[in-house]
Amino acid sequence: xxxxxxxxxxxxxxxxxxxxxxxxxxxxxxxxxxxxxxxxxxxxxxxxxxxxxxxxxxxxxxxxxxxxxxxxxxxxxxxxxxxxxxxxxxxxxxxxxxxxxxxxxxxxxxxxxxxxxxxxxxxxxxxxxxxxxxxxxxxxxxxxxxxxxxxxxxxxxxxxxxxxxxxxxxxxxxxxxxxxxxxxxxxxxxxxxxxxxxxxxxxxxxxxxxxxxxxxxxxxxxxxxxxxxxxxxxxxxxxxxxxxxxxxxxxxxxxxxxxxxxxxxxxxxxxxxxxxxxxxxxxxxxxxxxxxxxxxxxxxxxxxxxxxxxxxxxxxxxxxxxxxxxxxxxxxxxxxxxxxxxxxxxxxxxxxxxxxxxxxxxxxxxxxxxxxxxxxxxxxxxxxxxxxxxxxxxxxxxxxxxxxxxxxxxxxxxxxxxxxxxxxxxxxxxxxxxxxxxxxxxxxxxxxxxxxxxxxxxxxxxxxxxxxxxxxxxxxxxxxxxxxxxxxxxxxxxxxxxxxxxxxxxxxxxxxxxxxxxxxxxxxxxxxxxxxxxxxxxxxxxxxxxxxxxxxxxxxxxxxxxxxxxxxxxxxxxxxxxxxxxxxxxxxxxxxxxxxxxxxxxxxxxxxxxxxxxxxxxxxxxxxxxxxxxxxxxxxxxxxxxxxxxxxxx
Amino acid sequence: xxxxxxxxxxxxxxxxxxxxxxxxxxxxxxxxxxxxxxxxxxxxxxxxxxxxxxxxxxxxxxxxxxxxxxxxxxxxxxxxxxxxxxxxxxxxxxxxxxxxxxxxxxxxxxxxxxxxxxxxxxxxxxxxxxxxxxxxxxxxxxxxxxxxxxxxxxxxxxxxxxxxxxxxxxx
Numbered sequence: 112x113x114x115x116x117x118x119x120x121x122x123x124x125x126x127x128x129x130x131x132x133x134x135x136x137x138x139x140x141x142x143x144x145x146x147x148x149x150x151x152x153x154x155x156x157x158x159x160x161x162x163x164x165x166x167x168x169x170x171x172x173x174x175x176x177x178x179x180x181x182x183x184x185x186x187x188x189x190x191x192x193x194x195x196x197x198x199x200x201x202x203x204x205x206x207x208x209x210x211x212x213x214x215x216x217x218x219x220x221x222x223x224x225x226x227x228x229x230x231x232x233x234x235x236x237x238x239x240x241x242x243x244x245x246x247x248x249x250x251x252x253x254x255x256x257x258x259x260x261x262x263x264x265x266x267x268x269x270x271x272x273x274x275x276x277x278x279x280x281x282x283x284x285x286x287x288x289x290x291x292x293x294x295x296x297x298x299x300x301x302x303x304x305x306x307x308x309x310x311x312x313x314x315x316x317x318x319x320x321x322x323x324x325x326x327x328x329x330x331x332x333x334x335x336x337x338x339x340x341x342x343x344x345x346x347x348x349x350x351x352x353x354x355x356x357x358x359x360x361x362x363x364x365x366x367x368x369x370x371x372x373x374x375x376x377x378x379x380x381x382x383x384x385x386x387x388x389x390x391x392x393x394x395x396x397x398x399x400x401x402x403x404x405x406x407x408x409x410x411x412x413x414x415x416x417x418x419x420x421x422x423x424x425x426x427x428x429x430x431x432x433x434x435x436x437x438x439x440x441x442x443x444x445x446x447x448x449x450x451x452x453x454x455x456x457x458x459x460x461x462x463x464x465x466x467x468x469x470x471x472x473x474x475x476x477x478x479x480x481x482x483x484x485x486x487x488x489x490x491x492x493x494x495x496x497x498x499x500x501x502x503x504x505x506x507x508x509x510x511x512x513x514x515x516x517x518x519x520x521x522x523x524x525x526x527x528x529x530x531x532x533x534x535x536x537x538x539x540x541x542x543x544x545x546x547x548x549x550x551x552x553x554x555x556x557x558x559x560x561x562x563x564x565x566x567x568x569x570x571x572x573x574x575x576x577x578x579x580x581x582x583x584x585x586x587x588x589x590x591x592x593x594x595x596x597x598x599x600x601x602x603x604x605x606x607x608x609x610x611x612x613x614x615x616x617x618x619x620x621x622x623x624x625x626x627x628x629x630x631x632x633x634x635x636x637x638x639x640x641x642x643x644x645x646x647x648x649x650x651x652x653x654x655x656x657x658x659x660x661x662x663x664x665x666x667x668x669x670x671x672x673x674x675x676x677x678x679x680x681x682x683x684x685x686x687x688x689x690x691x692x693x694x695x696x697x698x699x700x701x702x703x704x705x706x707x708x709x710x711x712x713x714x715x716x717x718x719x720x721x722x723x724x725x726x727x728x729x730x731x732x733x734x735x736x737x738x739x740x741x742x743x744x745x746x747x748x749x750x751x752x753x754x755x756x757x758x759x760x761x
Numbered sequence: 762x763x764x765x766x767x768x769x770x771x772x773x774x775x776x777x778x779x780x781x782x783x784x785x786x787x788x789x790x791x792x793x794x795x796x797x798x799x800x801x802x803x804x805x806x807x808x809x810x811x812x813x814x815x816x817x818x819x820x821x822x823x824x825x826x827x828x829x830x831x832x833x834x835x836x837x838x839x840x841x842x843x844x845x846x847x848x849x850x851x852x853x854x855x856x857x858x859x860x861x862x863x864x865x866x867x868x869x870x871x872x873x874x875x876x877x878x879x880x881x882x883x884x885x886x887x888x889x890x891x892x893x894x895x896x897x898x899x900x901x902x903x904x905x906x907x908x909x910x911x912x913x914x915x916x917x918x919x920x921x922x923x924x925x926x927x928x929x930x931x932x
Contacts, residue, residue, distance in 0.1 A: 217898055266869055266891070267884035269876035300880055326879045364880070420932060455883060455932045520891030521862060521898075524869055671894055 218669035218718050225526045227721040228698035231586050232559055232750040233514070233531040234284050236274055240265050240523075241530040243368075243423060243496035244511035245273055246307040246317050249504045251341035253277045256511065257290055258532065259304060265523045269322070271301040277342055280555040281509070281535045282750045290346045297321045297329055297353045304423060305331075306498065308372040308380065308402075308439075314338065316402050317346070318382070320367040321353060327363040329353035330384065332402055354403050358395070361386050368423045371500065372399070374440040376469050383412050385421030385452060392418035392452055392484055394426075396472045408472045412450070418484030419456035423496045426450055426474070427508060429464070429540040429548070436508030436538065438501045442469060447540060449548065450474055452483050453496050460489045460497050460512065462548065464540070478546070487547060490533075491612075492661060492677045492702075492712035493517060499538060510536040510550060514699060517673030517714040531699055533712060541708060544682045550707040552694060560588055560745035571627065571731040571738045576637070579744065584631060584725035586747040587695040591740055592688045593645060595624060599736040603649050610648040612660035612678030618642035623735040624649060625658075630728040631695055632666065634720040641666045641715050642730065643702045645681075645689050657683045659691070659704040661711045672716040681709035695725075696747070789816065795823055799926040801919050808920065820931055824878050824885070827924040831892060831917060832871045838913045839863040845910065852906070859899040866892050866917075874924070882931040889928065892921040 218224075235241065240261035248255050260274030261267060275290040291302045298321030305319025317333040331352040336345035357366040365386045372380040375398060383394040392415050396408040412426070428437045428446045437446065448467035453460050463483045465476040476482045489497060489510070497512035512533040516523050523529040536550040564581045571577060581587070603623040610622070618626050628644025630637065646658040660678030667674075681704045683689060694701045700713040720726065731738045792815060796805035805827075809815040812826045842860045846853040874888035896918035903911045 264869065266873050267877060267881075267887060268873060269880060300876075303881075322880050458883070519894040520870065520887055521865055521895055524865060671898070 217671055218667075220522055220525065220669070224718055224721060225522065227585070228526065228716060229528070230531045230696050230699055230751060232282060232556070232747060233534060233696050233699050234276065235528065235531040235751065236260060236276075237286065238265070238527050239263070240267055240528070241274065241532070242267065242271075242513050242515070243304045244498050244513060244532055245304050245319065247498060247500040247509070247511050248307040248309060248315065249500075249502050250309075250315065250343060253279060253341050253343075254281050254502075254504075255343060256284070256532070259513075260289065262289065265527050265529045266520060269300050271303060273302050273319075273346075275343075280558070281553050282555045282559065284751070287342060287344060290343075291319070291333060291348070295321070295348060295352065296324045297331055298348075299324050300326050303328075304368045304496065304498075305333075306369055306371040306382075307500070308382075309503075315343070316372070318354075318369040318372075318402065320369065323353075325363075328357065328366040330355035330366075330369050349403065351403060355384075355397065355405055358407055360388070361395070365420055366395075370424055370426055371439050372402075373426075381472070383424050383426055385424040387420040388414075390419055391416045392421035392454070394421060394424050394450070394452070410473065412472060413474045413476075413483060415482050415484045418452070418454055418461075420454070421452035421484075422455050423453040423460075423498060424451065425497070425499055426467075427499055427501075428467075429508070429538070431540055432542060434539065435506045436501060438503070442467070447477075448474055449538075450476070450483050451489070451497070451499075454484055458495050460494055461485070462487055462489060464546070464548070481546075488679070489548075489550065490710045490712050491659075491679045492710075493714050494533060494710075494712045497533075507553075508538045509553060510538050514712055514714065518669075518716050519671040522671070522716075534694060534701060536707070536710075541682075541706075543684055544708065547682065547708050550710055551703065552692075552701070556588070556694070559748040559750055561748055562746050564744045566740070566742040566744070569729060569740045569742070571729050571740060573731055573733055573735065573737065575729075575731050576630070577729040578635075579727045579729060579742070581727055581744045582746065583723045584633075584695060584720075584727045585697055585722060586749070587631075587693070587727070588745040588747050589629065589631075589693040589695070589727070589742060590690070591629065591692075591742040592690050593627065594688055594739045595647065596737045596739065600624070600647075600649075600655075603735050605649050605651050605653060607651065608648055610646060610656070610658060612646070612658055612662075613676045615646075617660070617662035617664055617676045618644055618730070618732060621732050621734050622646060622648070623733060624655075625733050625736070626660070627731040627733055627736070627738045628691070628729075629693065630730055631693060631700060632715050632717050632720045632725050633728055634717070634724050635726055637728070639665060639667055639717045639720040640728070641700065641713060641717075643691065643693055643700070643711070643713075644730070644732075645691075645704070647736075655683070657681050657689065659702070659709045659711065661700070661702055661713050663713060663715065666713075666715045666717060668718045669716060673714065677711050677713070679709055681705050694747075791818075791820070792816075792823065795820055795927055795930065796923075798930055799923040801923050804916075804919055805923045805927075808923075820927065821878060821882070824882070824924060824927045824931060825875070827920060827927060828871065828874045828878060828885070828889070831874075831889070831920045831924060832867070834913060834917045834920060835863060835866045835871065835892070838910065838917055839867065841910045841913065845906065855902050856906075859902050862895040862899060866895055870895075878928065878931075882928045886925055886928045889921045889925045893918055893925070896921070 242259040245257040256276050258274045259271050270293050272292045273290040275287040276284045278284045293299050300322035303320040308316045321329050321331045332349035332354050333346050335343045336347045357363050369384050370382045372382040375381045379398045381398050383396050386393050394412040396412045397405040399405045427439050428441050428448050431445045447464050451462040461484045463476040467474045493514050494512050499508050499510045502509050514531050514533050516529045534552045539549045541547050541549045625646030626644040630640040630642050633640035642662045648656045659681040662676045664674045692703045702711045792809050796802050799805045808830045842856050846856050870888040870891040874885040877884035896914050899914050
């Protein structure tokens with residue numbers, strides 16, 4: 112059943128000795144240009160010599176000037192001061208030690224430490240590289256997840272295929288054969304990200320981006336070979352592919368990741384594709400009847416200046432009141448629409464809530480200051496290329512997302528794998544704030560809860576750290592409530608401090624009302640620890656602003672891992688307690704505050720705080736406030752089994 | 762009359778010529794502008810200038826030229842590490858990790874960058890950052906090793922970070 116990867120399609124890129132493929136055409140042009148330039152210059156200098164008397168008056172030095180210009184080597188500009196590394200810092204990178212300083216001795220990663228990092232209940236393939244979730248859907252009793260997968264190794268490559276797995280509960284997954292491989296000219300450089308649309312008669316339509324033999328991004332159509340197969344093992348690519356090519360004015364490398372389609376008032380299907388124009392992120396809108404022929408609408412669904420390329424755009428309705436999720440085509444009174452884009456520039460997923468006009472094909476954000484790419488994020492940690500789907504089984508909208516590695520790429524190669532998928536999250540509009548979504552781990556994850564330890568009304572004085580005896584802290588579900596005693600809240604002076612998680616000393620930057628929270632993946636000596644915490648800033652008029660942060664600066668003794676501090680403000684309404692939930696799954700930690708208003712996904716690579724040496728502590732680093740905490744901590748069962756297709760044949 | 766006619770011919774002949782000169786000048790300034798955005802301007806400019814294709818390349822082409830330069834220097838580095846290891850058993854032990862890492866550069870990270878730069882450049886960034894990490898780790902085991910290996914290693918490191926910044930401008 113396994114589709115072999117046809118290596119006959121592989122065209123190796125030329126090495127340094129040959130002309131780079133991207134410049135091949137240019138090089139040819141260049142040499143012909145050079146020949147004509149030489150000829151022109153020769154001819155013109157002969158003419159110039161003949162006519163030197165007559166021409167000198169009117170064209171002083173014209174010939175010479177031309178020659179000089181072409182040979183001028185402006186060495187003097189080399190003096191321009193070298194720029195800081197800041198502009199070159201990527202999201203994958205971390206603070207790299209300068210080479211001229213004494214290089215720090217790095218932790219020698221061994222297999223015991225590396226194998227601890229694998230997930231126990233987050234989805235990941237048995238091995239190799241994974242990135243974006245693709246075409247999630249529910250069909251004949253099974254949840255399907257497709258994903259960007261490199262069958263050749265633990266880093267990205269140009270033979271990306273669609274990995275495939277099924278589950279009956281979104282938690283326990285069975286790996287199936289690869290669904291689509293790079294076997295046509297229109298996807299030979301990669302079967303890239305796509306989305307599923309389920310038609311009213313139950314048919315599945317899959318649209319995905321292919322990178323062609325010339326690395327042009329095109330959209331292709333695929334469908335299940337056997338709709339009666341609930342596992343959807345075999346996929347057929349439409350013979351007329353590609354069905355969409357980059358429209359005029361759009362660069363051939365800026366046209367990818369089609370969304371799930373929804374119905375228009377005219378009964379057509381509509382979908383969007385992310386792109387950019389200069390530095391403006393845009394979403395192109397297409398209407399279709401048959402998913403083979405498309406009409407590009409005038410204008411875009413939405414665009415935001417300065418946000419760069421929009422990848423993996425997503426667009427869906429949410430109910431202003433209801434507890435249920437909505438089908439992508441649902442519209443009407445009491446519905447708002449969410450627009451999401453993944454920003455290639457900073458590799459974060461941004462969303463905004465707004466109003467969609469199906470007639471004009473436009474969407475406007477409720478609050479222009481919180482527009483797509485400049486406002487709210489699904490997650491303030493590591494969370495990218497996410498995609499929702501409507502789960503008709505449980506009437507909910509579910510969010511999938513790629514959680515990449517933040518260690519070094521060489522460690523990924525040694526581990527033999529890279530990336531996991533986030534625990535699927537239900538998505539609801541937050542009717543209390545009216546300004547954000549609520550993301551929460553799907554309820555099925557609760558089935559993994561084992562023995563529970565309860566801590567009630569634990570008092571933590573200022574500056575205190577309290578161990579919580581719960582056994583191993585490698586696989587946990589933690590829910591915690593915090594109360595700041597009223598007296599200190601009132602006593603503390605108002606300040607004009609401008610707080611943010613990143614720039615105020617992290618968990619050791621002490622203020623009157625914070626930070627306080629939990630230390631997870633900490634060893635008994637606290638030489639490694641990852642604090643997840645609240646910080647309250649009391650502003651003028653007694654206004655409280657609460658921040659939810661995760662500090663990775665002491666998360667590992669190793670130097671070659673990300674040590675950033677992540678987080679953002681979290682809305683807390685009058686009378687609400689501060690709450691957080693943390694899912695600890697080895698190197699993956701997902702933290703949710705206030706019922707999922709603000710979320711932070713962390714990757715943590717400890718060297719000592721692993722297996723049974725991973726502990727949990729309560730801490731309160733506020734200088735004024737006494738904190739009272741109540742917690743439930745569950746050990747979590749393992750869901751990832753190495754189930755193969757053979758075990759599944761019914 | 763003859764002078765006037767020659768005038769016109771000269772005019773006709775020179776105008777496309779000056780256009781070409783302008784184009785040449787612009788591509789040079791593309792190199793300069795692109796290199797200004799990197800952490801090592803001088804290294805960027807000199808590396809690109811030493812490749813004749815750079816004058817007509819677009820930013821992606823410049824990125825690919827730099828990836829090629831990282832590859833060439835890494836190949837040279839690995840060759841030297843192998844030679845030193847063969848000649849000196851004490852060095853062999855010390856350099857073994859570095860040698861393995863350099864093999865990884867050439868077998869994994871360079872191909873990743875080459876493939877990604879023309880398709881989805883952000884993954885080329887990962888490959889180049891991977892090389893920066895490897896070479897940063899090698900610095901310690903190369904201390905005291907005779908020239909030119911330490912400087913080759915540094916060059917690979919610095920060039921990979923220059924390439925990262927150029928890739929970022931392509932996103």
